[in-house]
Amino acid sequence: xxxxxxxxxxxxxxxxxxxxxxxxxxxxxxxxxxxxxxxxxxxxxxxxxxxxxxxxxxxxxxxxxxxxxxxxxxxxxxxxxxxxxxxxxxxxxxxxxxxxxxxxxxxxxxxxxxxxxxxxxxxxxxxxxxxxxxxxxxxxxxxxxxxxxxxxxxxxxxxxxxxxxxxxxxxxxxxxxxxxxxxxxxxxxxxxxxxxxxxxxxxxxxxxxxxxxxxxxxxxxxxxxxxxxxxxxxxxxxxxxxxxxxxxxxxxxxxxxxxxxxxxxxxxxxxxxxxxxxxxxxxxxxxxxxxxxxxxxxxxxxxxxxxxxxxxxxxxxxxxxxxxxxxxxxxxxxxxxxxxxxxxxxxx
Numbered sequence: 001x002x003x004x005x006x007x008x009x010x011x012x013x014x015x016x017x018x019x020x021x022x023x024x025x026x027x028x029x030x031x032x033x034x035x036x037x038x039x040x041x042x043x044x045x046x047x048x049x050x051x052x053x054x055x056x057x058x059x060x061x062x063x064x065x066x067x068x069x070x071x072x073x074x075x076x077x078x079x080x081x082x083x084x085x086x087x088x089x090x091x092x093x094x095x096x097x098x099x100x101x102x103x104x105x106x107x108x109x110x111x112x113x114x115x116x117x118x119x120x121x122x123x124x125x126x127x128x129x130x131x132x133x134x135x136x137x138x139x140x141x142x143x144x145x146x147x148x149x150x151x152x153x154x155x156x157x158x159x160x161x162x163x164x165x166x167x168x169x170x171x172x173x174x175x176x177x178x179x180x181x182x183x184x185x186x187x188x189x190x191x192x193x194x195x196x197x198x199x200x201x202x203x204x205x206x207x208x209x210x211x212x213x214x215x216x217x218x219x220x221x222x223x224x225x226x227x228x229x230x231x232x233x234x235x236x237x238x239x240x241x242x243x244x245x246x247x248x249x250x251x252x253x254x255x256x257x258x259x260x261x262x263x264x265x266x267x268x269x270x271x272x273x274x275x276x277x278x279x280x281x282x283x284x285x286x287x288x289x290x291x292x293x294x295x296x297x298x299x300x301x302x303x304x305x306x307x308x309x310x311x312x313x314x315x316x317x318x319x320x321x322x323x324x325x326x327x328x329x330x331x332x333x334x335x336x337x338x339x340x341x342x343x344x345x346x347x348x
Contacts, residue, residue, distance in 0.1 A: 010052030016078040018045040019057060019067075023075040024146055027064040049074070079145050080275060087280050096125060099286055102133035102141060103151035104203045106224040107268065110243055110301070112151075115293045126286065134202045134222070142273045148283060149290060150271045153204070157271055164291050166268040167298035171209075173256040174246065175237040186237075186256050197237045198230040204266075209239075211260040241266075243301040268298060 057071035
């Protein structure tokens with residue numbers, strides 16, 4: 001079946017790994033971490049792959065290089081193959097896996113870290129790594145299998161990626177009292193496009209929010225957490241998610257009620273590549289646990305009223321849930337075979 005594939009030299013795991021690493025880094029220089037010898041090795045290995053497959057895998061792009069369409073396809077196939085081998089090796093050696101989750105900085109701080117840092121998750125023995133990833137980068141890395149799970153706000157993703165809804169949220173419009181003393185003044189200033197506003201363009205592009213159509217922003221930042229910092233300086237108004245607390249700054253700001261803003265409903269969704277589930281069947285359980293825990297957390301925050309009330313609800317609800325059932329983070333193991341599963345059952 002594979003006689004032709006191995007009839008000549010030039011194909012090896014090392015060469016395929018070089019292509020995967022160069023594609024993930026975006027250039028040979030970054031993949032080699034500035035080491036000239038390693039960079040030369042990458043260049044030679046990719047050239048040998050090109051000779052073997054009789055097609056170009058990289059091309060010049062500005063001062064660097066990028067993968068061609070054939071290079072991207074071979075890198076995708078190779079990554080899938082190498083991940084399968086890596087999972088098989090971990091299973092033979094009884095090693096654990098680190099699940100990589102990409103999301104916006106605001107989502108990580110508000111939902112992911114509070115869940116993953118819970119004792120029941122930590123004690124399960126399952127490892128996670130979170131990365132701040134924005135926009136199209138989440139989708140691209142899920143395709144590349146350099147992320148296991150990603151959190152997106154868009155309603156659709158390209159095939160074969162799949163989505164599961166986590167919950168919805170709305171924006172609140174906060175205007176410092178130092179800019180406007182009354183709601184009518186703030187509404188008039190906004191209608192005349194005179195109100196200085198900070199906007200988190202990295203997490204929510206201005207083009208996706210009709211209320212700011214043709215509005216000239218005073219400051220653009222990356223995420224909602226940065227926008228909150230700017231709001232606290234009292235010189236800029238800001239739109240923030242209803243789950244982001246202002247704390248003491250709320251007493252110095254107007255919460256402006258506007259139908260164009262209050263009617264906008266946004267969603268968070270967990271995305272994954274179904275190829276991951278074929279490579280690692282345990283990933284299905286991790287996905288279901290993430291969906292369940294994140295949906296509960298998001299529901300508690302967005303329906304809990306003010307920041308102080310929500311904080312108390314989040315402390316109580318997980319405690320009741322943990323006492324009612326075995327934590328979903330625990331890996332499926334036969335009874336008595338895992339110290340993590342027995343420890344979690346004892347705590348539950």
